[in-house]
Amino acid sequence: MLQKVVIFGVGLIGGSFALALRQARASASIVGIGRSRQALERALELGIIDVAADSVADAMRGASLVLIAAPVAQTEAILAALLPYLEAGTVVTDAGSTKADVVAAARKALGARIGQFVPGHPIAGGESNGPDAAIADLYRGKKVVLTPLLENSAADVERVSNAWDACGATVRQLTPAQHDTVFAAVSHLPHLLAYALVDEIANKPHADLLFQYAASGFRDFTRIAASSPEMWRDISLANRAALLGELDAYLAQLSAIRAMLAAADGAALEAVYANAQRARRQWTGAIEAAEAARPADTAE
Amino acid sequence: MLQKVVIFGVGLIGGSFALALRQARASASIVGIGRSRQALERALELGIIDVAADSVADAMRGASLVLIAAPVAQTEAILAALLPYLEAGTVVTDAGSTKADVVAAARKALGARIGQFVPGHPIAGGESNGPDAAIADLYRGKKVVLTPLLENSAADVERVSNAWDACGATVRQLTPAQHDTVFAAVSHLPHLLAYALVDEIANKPHADLLFQYAASGFRDFTRIAASSPEMWRDISLANRAALLGELDAYLAQLSAIRAMLAAADGAALEAVYANAQRARRQWTGAIEAAEAARPADTAE
Numbered sequence: 003m004l005q006k007v008v009i010f011g012v013g014l015i016g017g018s019f020a021l022a023l024r025q026a027r028a029s030a031s032i033v034g035i036g037r038s039r040q041a042l043e044r045a046l047e048l049g050i051i052d053v054a055a056d057s058v059a060d061a062m063r064g065a066s067l068v069l070i071a072a073p074v075a076q077t078e079a080i081l082a083a084l085l086p087y088l089e090a091g092t093v094v095t096d097a098g099s100t101k102a103d104v105v106a107a108a109r110k111a112l113g114a115r116i117g118q119f120v121p122g123h124p125i126a127g128g129e130s131n132g133p134d135a136a137i138a139d140l141y142r143g144k145k146v147v148l149t150p151l152l153e154n155s156a157a158d159v160e161r162v163s164n165a166w167d168a169c170g171a172t173v174r175q176l177t178p179a180q181h182d183t184v185f186a187a188v189s190h191l192p193h194l195l196a197y198a199l200v201d202e203i204a205n206k207p208h209a210d211l212l213f214q215y216a217a218s219g220f221r222d223f224t225r226i227a228a229s230s231p232e233m234w235r236d237i238s239l240a241n242r243a244a245l246l247g248e249l250d251a252y253l254a255q256l257s258a259i260r261a262m263l264a265a266a267d268g269a270a271l272e273a274v275y276a277n278a279q280r281a282r283r284q285w286t287g288a289i290e291a292a293e294a295a296r297p298a299d300t301a302e
Numbered sequence: 303m304l305q306k307v308v309i310f311g312v313g314l315i316g317g318s319f320a321l322a323l324r325q326a327r328a329s330a331s332i333v334g335i336g337r338s339r340q341a342l343e344r345a346l347e348l349g350i351i352d353v354a355a356d357s358v359a360d361a362m363r364g365a366s367l368v369l370i371a372a373p374v375a376q377t378e379a380i381l382a383a384l385l386p387y388l389e390a391g392t393v394v395t396d397a398g399s400t401k402a403d404v405v406a407a408a409r410k411a412l413g414a415r416i417g418q419f420v421p422g423h424p425i426a427g428g429e430s431n432g433p434d435a436a437i438a439d440l441y442r443g444k445k446v447v448l449t450p451l452l453e454n455s456a457a458d459v460e461r462v463s464n465a466w467d468a469c470g471a472t473v474r475q476l477t478p479a480q481h482d483t484v485f486a487a488v489s490h491l492p493h494l495l496a497y498a499l500v501d502e503i504a505n506k507p508h509a510d511l512l513f514q515y516a517a518s519g520f521r522d523f524t525r526i527a528a529s530s531p532e533m534w535r536d537i538s539l540a541n542r543a544a545l546l547g548e549l550d551a552y553l554a555q556l557s558a559i560r561a562m563l564a565a566a567d568g569a570a571l572e573a574v575y576a577n578a579q580r581a582r583r584q585w586t587g588a589i590e591a592a593e594a595a596r597p598a599d600t601a602e
Contacts, residue, residue: 125517145515180511187503188516192523194559195495197578202555203487204581211480213585215445216488217425222522223492227582231575235568242563249560253553255502259494260549263542268535275531278497281504282527285513 004029004066004165008055010080011036012045014128015097016071017136020050022169025138035061036072045133062087067095067165074098075236078107081119088115093158095122099185099233100240101149101178117153120162121178122146123185124171131230142170143293149178186244191252193234194245196227304329304366304465308355310380311336312345314428315397316371317436320350322469325438335361336372345433362387367395367465374398375536381411381419388415393458395422399485399533400540401449401478417453420462421478422446423485424471431530442470443593449478486544491552493534494545496527 007023009016012034020032034042034051035058042054055061062068062084070080077096084094098104101121108119126144128135146166150159163173176184203212238245262270307323309316312334320332334342334351335358342354355361362368362384370380377396384394398404401421408419426444428435446466450459463473476484503512538545562570 125515144517147515174514184512184515187506187512188520192499192520194563195499195556196523197575198555198559199492199495199552200578200582201574202552204577206487209581212484212487213581213588214474215425215447215484216585217444219526220488220492221586222525223496224578224582225522226519227575227578228586229579231572231579234575235572238563238571239566239568242566246560246563249556249563252499252502253556253560255498256495256549256553256556259498260546260553263494263538263546263549266539266542268539271538272531272535274501275497275527275534277504278500278524278527279529279531281509281513282500282524285516286521286528288513 003027004161006031006033006065006067007165008033008035008061008065008068009051010068010070010084011072012041012050012133012136013071014131014135014140015124015126016069017045017048017050017133018126018138018140019069019071019097019124019165019169020045021136021138022141023165024050026168026170028165028168029066033061033065041133045136048133048136050133050136058083059087062089062092065089065092067093067161070094070096070098073233073236074100074104074240077104078111081108081111085112085115088112088118092118093120093161094118095120095148095162097122097124098240099123099189099237101147101181103240105149105151105178116151117155118158119151120154120159121149121151122162122166123149123181124166126171139170141166144171146171146173147181148173148175149181150175182241182244183247186241186248190237190241190245191248193226193229194238194249195252196224197231197234200224200227303327304461306331306333306365306367307465308333308335308361308365308368309351309371310369310384311371312341312350312433312436313371314431314435314440315424315426316369317345317348317350317433318426318438318440319369319371319397319424319465319469320345321436321438322441323465324349326468326470328465328468329366333361333365341433345436348433348436350433350436358383359387362389362392365389365392367393367461370394370396370398373533373536374400374404374540377404378407378411381408385412385415388412388418392418393420393461394418395420395448395462397422397424398540399423399489399537401447401481403540405449405451405478416451417455418458419451420454420459421449421451422462422466423449423481424466426471439470441466444471446471446473447481448473448475449481450475482541482544483547486541486548490537490541490545491548493526493529494538494549495552496524497531497534500524500527 007029023029032051033053034045035055045051046054124146166173307329323329332351333353333355334345335355345351346354424446426440466473
């Protein structure tokens with residue numbers, strides 16, 4: 003059991019981590035800290051944390067594990083603030099959606115102490131935020147990617163991995179660069195594309211008419227455009243190189259499809275659509291098979 | 303009450319129309335006809351239709367209303383087949399997702415009898431198909447767009463409109479060109495974009511790795527890429543001019559966003575994302591308000 007878990011940012015991500023650890027009795031004490039005193043008080047009221055720390059010094063005293071669950075752009079400042087109080091036995095991790103920039107920020111902030119930072123990214127979330135959105139099973143059956151550094155000890159990586167295990171998640175490892183390439187393709191680019199479509203339609207002179215006839219396909223396609231603009235601005239910038247690469251590949255794909263459409267080449271269009279349908283079915287089939295194979299005590 | 307409704311194609315769209323009319327007691331008799339004898343037998347078994355017609359001549363005898371619920375590319379052939387049996391008192395409509403091409407096909411097939419054809423498009427559907435997927439409330443609370451022709455009589459348009467009313471739908475009117483521009487933007491382009499993304503990812507050498515980390519945002523964004531490739535090939539070709547226009551506007555939008563990203567212009571990116579989020583919230587808010595305002599007897 004962990005002695006003391008400290009969570010920077012007790013919103014959906016940090017609060018759900020706290021609730022899951024509490025449910026699993028995985029930590030003797032859970033301490034919250036963050037910019038918003040109101041969120042901390044609310045997290046106390048809801049029983050998410052045991053203590054709302056008044057200072058970083060208090061929070062960090064005797065900490066076994068620290069989770070930074072704040073916007074990625076704040077990682078460097080938070081690490082710099084906790085460094086003076088970072089004890090030798092403490093492991094720090096994060097929940098940021100990008101990793102190469104987080105690692106660079108961590109190296110800058112922590113210097114020689116970088117070995118105590120194990121970068122992570124839980125693949126879970128939601129459109130709501132704040133402590134009231136936190137739920138104990140947010141991570142159950144979800145993946146968490148750790149991107150360990152050469153400087154990390156195996157024991158420290160294991161401490162972070164075990165904590166996520168206790169939350170019901172499946173832990174995987176990638177390099178920071180692999181992580182950023184993968185999520186640029188399957189998450190960051192789709193967000194950019196959805197925002198781009200809704201913005202473009204909203205700016206047309208007949209936008210009102212268009213939105214009147216938008217239906218369930220449009221709703222699902224654009225659901226991720228309901229996400230926080232600030233958060234996705236930060237992610238887009240933090241993973242700019244990989245995202246530009248994916249965007250360019252997609253633009254080339256659209257140009258090729260445009261040519262098929264302009265040439266009224268039905269066979270070529272159908273081949274693209276059919277390959278996409280097949281790949282997506284295979285993917286959803288694999289997800290369903292994995293869910294069916296999950297042990298009963300973790301299936302909800 | 304209608305005396306006899308004839309449905310060409312008793313799948314999800316045609317079968318659900320039949321079930322809804324039956325529930326509303328809006329037709330004395332409902333007759334099915336189509337290419338697949340198996341589907342017709344199944345529709346009979348399920349009580350969707352009263353009669354599975356053996357010939358177009360039998361089906362059309364004394365018909366009050368005919369619904370063509372087949373892929374848009376078949377519209378011309380079906381209209382040509384029914385023309386010899388088209389009585390003066392019969393009104394024909396369709397359920398195709400594109401309208402300008404359907405009107406052109408109808409003019410070609412029906413010639414001087416074009417006035418008896420009232421083009422329509424119910425904005426409802428699903429990923430399943432066939433008679434087993436048909437449900438009586440598919441159209442409840444949904445929109446149906448009619449694109450009446452100058453040659454249509456007001457009484458004939460009203461007959462089609464009343465049938466959809468009986469199904470619980472809200473009937474609106476657009477011109478065929480308006481219809482096609484609107485649906486190119488809010489439906490056809492999103493389908494093309496979703497197919498394009500999944501196909502592109504599936505063709506990457508590390509596709510397996512990418513699909514392993516794709517999560518709920520990707521699932522919703524690409525849900526429409528599970529749709530029928532044949533149907534969407536036909537729709538893409540049938541609405542080619544409007545779809546090319548929308549695709550070019552979207553490509554211009556993506557190029558502008560690419561430039562923001564390349565310049566690391568966070569303020570510009572955030573403005574696009576925030577405008578999209580605002581517009582989408584306004585849209586979903588309007589939908590929820592409309593649903594809350596629906597009379598209790600039509601709310602399910």
